[in-house]
Amino acid sequence: MAEAATELPAAATELTPVATGLRVRLTQRAPIPLDAALDCAPGETHALVGPSGSGKTTILRCIAGLHGAAEGRIECGGAVWYDAAARIDLTPQARSAGLVFQHYALFPHLSAQANVEAALGHLPVGDRAARATEMLARVHLSGLEARKPAQLSGGQQQRVAVARALARDPQVLLLDEPFSAVDRVTRQKLYRELSELRRTLALPIVLVTHDLDEAAMLSDRMTILHRGRTLQTGTPREVMTRPADPLVARLVDMKNVFEARVAKSAAATTGVAWNGTVLEVAGAPAFAAGTRVCWGIPVAGVLLHRRDRPSRGEHENPLDGSVAECLEIGEDMHMGMRIDGAPALLWLKVATHVARRNRIAAGEAIRVSLLADAIHVMPWRDLARDMPA
Amino acid sequence: MDWTAFALSLRLAGWTVAVLLPFGLAVARILAWHPFGGRRWVEAALALPLVLPPTVLGFYLLVAFGGHSPLGRIFESLTGHTLTFSFAGLLLASVIFNLPFAIQPMQRAFETIPTDVRAAAACCGMAPWRIFTRIEFPLAWPGILSAIVLTFVHTLGEFGVVLMVGGSIPGETKTIAIAIYDRVQAFDNAGAASMAAVLLVLSFIAIAAAYGTARPRDIHVG
Numbered sequence: 001m002a003e004a005a006t007e008l009p010a011a012a013t014e015l016t017p018v019a020t021g022l023r024v025r026l027t028q029r030a031p032i033p034l035d036a037a038l039d040c041a042p043g044e045t046h047a048l049v050g051p052s053g054s055g056k057t058t059i060l061r062c063i064a065g066l067h068g069a070a071e072g073r074i075e076c077g078g079a080v081w082y083d084a085a086a087r088i089d090l091t092p093q094a095r096s097a098g099l100v101f102q103h104y105a106l107f108p109h110l111s112a113q114a115n116v117e118a119a120l121g122h123l124p125v126g127d128r129a130a131r132a133t134e135m136l137a138r139v140h141l142s143g144l145e146a147r148k149p150a151q152l153s154g155g156q157q158q159r160v161a162v163a164r165a166l167a168r169d170p171q172v173l174l175l176d177e178p179f180s181a182v183d184r185v186t187r188q189k190l191y192r193e194l195s196e197l198r199r200t201l202a203l204p205i206v207l208v209t210h211d212l213d214e215a216a217m218l219s220d221r222m223t224i225l226h227r228g229r230t231l232q233t234g235t236p237r238e239v240m241t242r243p244a245d246p247l248v249a250r251l252v253d254m255k256n257v258f259e260a261r262v263a264k265s266a267a268a269t270t271g272v273a274w275n276g277t278v279l280e281v282a283g284a285p286a287f288a289a290g291t292r293v294c295w296g297i298p299v300a301g302v303l304l305h306r307r308d309r310p311s312r313g314e315h316e317n318p319l320d321g322s323v324a325e326c327l328e329i330g331e332d333m334h335m336g337m338r339i340d341g342a343p344a345l346l347w348l349k350v351a352t353h354v355a356r357r358n359r360i361a362a363g364e365a366i367r368v369s370l371l372a373d374a375i376h377v378m379p380w381r382d383l384a385r386d387m388p389a
Numbered sequence: 390m391d392w393t394a395f396a397l398s399l400r401l402a403g404w405t406v407a408v409l410l411p412f413g414l415a416v417a418r419i420l421a422w423h424p425f426g427g428r429r430w431v432e433a434a435l436a437l438p439l440v441l442p443p444t445v446l447g448f449y450l451l452v453a454f455g456g457h458s459p460l461g462r463i464f465e466s467l468t469g470h471t472l473t474f475s476f477a478g479l480l481l482a483s484v485i486f487n488l489p490f491a492i493q494p495m496q497r498a499f500e501t502i503p504t505d506v507r508a509a510a511a512c513c514g515m516a517p518w519r520i521f522t523r524i525e526f527p528l529a530w531p532g533i534l535s536a537i538v539l540t541f542v543h544t545l546g547e548f549g550v551v552l553m554v555g556g557s558i559p560g561e562t563k564t565i566a567i568a569i570y571d572r573v574q575a576f577d578n579a580g581a582a583s584m585a586a587v588l589l590v591l592s593f594i595a596i597a598a599a600y601g602t603a604r605p606r607d608i609h610v611g
Contacts, residue, residue, distance in 0.1 A: 064508075099508075118524075
């Protein structure tokens, strides 16, 4: 505390949201390799996204104090929770982290009410019951206080777990795949509830998920994790449309990633030589002419030309080809377009009714445009090697 | 009916449970949750009383408790009487031959408590002792109850070890099982029959009661 007092002027001017939020730096080699950096400001929901086995849950458990990484530092709410160099490693009890476990880990022999009360040890005994009832009401479980976990549906169990995690008045809320154990309809409902809840919470929230759509819908920022390494952090839109490299592009399921070479590099546009044509790319050039690169484009950046009349972006990077594959996903028709000479299909999507009206089917010739501001150029990386399936 | 022997058996069984319960809980938790090198050797040693002939176990205990052993000498210098052929010696022997009956059910019970449930309790801010009393103990209760009942009933019924270590001193080491044997040796079949019947009924009721209570009704772990 004495140290804090002497440093107060400097600290006061540098008081950024992250200083009171969560700051995680972790490295270790075994048992699970980790090289992770994560910052989350109060009021921010930060999604930690990666395939299974990428170390998401391990990082969450490190934050909660259930697992100690070999090296690193974890700060939250201005306090140091873990510092390998300084040999600081607070117990989970001392950390004030609210953790919602993947399968909720409710106490099976206790009622919903008692489950929440178990996390209210910081309150006087007389105040706990009222507070637990209030917490359960907040997650829409009034009237079910006396039920045991086995007598609750999956969605209700998840709400008890959220109420219990918040009961401690934690400095950070940690959600470990909180939607994976419920059915689709319940999940949609719980998404809405979490969206509401996070607006009312002024604490950092870390959401671990392998579901990109879930992350994009619920988070302010997301971090992509692969084999324990945090590869890129940004808004979901940034990460999903401007992946840092082809590996991230693959991890965020960017379907269209190709190898190319920079043809020209000017102030406002870059030209990328690919498959016999030069694609115009909007934006400041980051690569010198002649550099080997990869480029990618989200399916939404590929526009299908109408046969009868011109449409927006018609002049940008027109390409001709034929439909090789059609996949109906939800209300969209995803089409793989074969372009002569291209090593892989170019994927685009249109609304299914549009595809039907235009009688688009496998084998039909189509013409598309690649929007210049949707094309994203990345450092080259061998697309066949080191890639997750 | 030898009431002195019956009372001694109950006293021995009660003390065995009282000593073995806290010790067994500690050992069972460690075996269930804290893998360590050589764990299987410890588990094997703890299970030995299940397979060794009681006379073999009794023989080793007799040697270990005797006046020539360090343990026997320390006990004698502290209390003034021998560890063998005393209630204290009998209790120690009883604790040892009941180890598997107490520890195994409790270890199995602790193993069924998911790691995440215990982690969740820590994340709720519950102190370790409170986690034990509020979460672990109630969840492991069926196994703990089995351990108590098995230990109690098994102590009432143990014969070989008791005879080797305790002899047959009325009021000190002559348990009901020994008393029954004495009656049969004395051709008093009626006396033996009444005591055997008491032991049979008591054991049956205790085990049935434990099965009834220990059945996990609304406990769904996992």
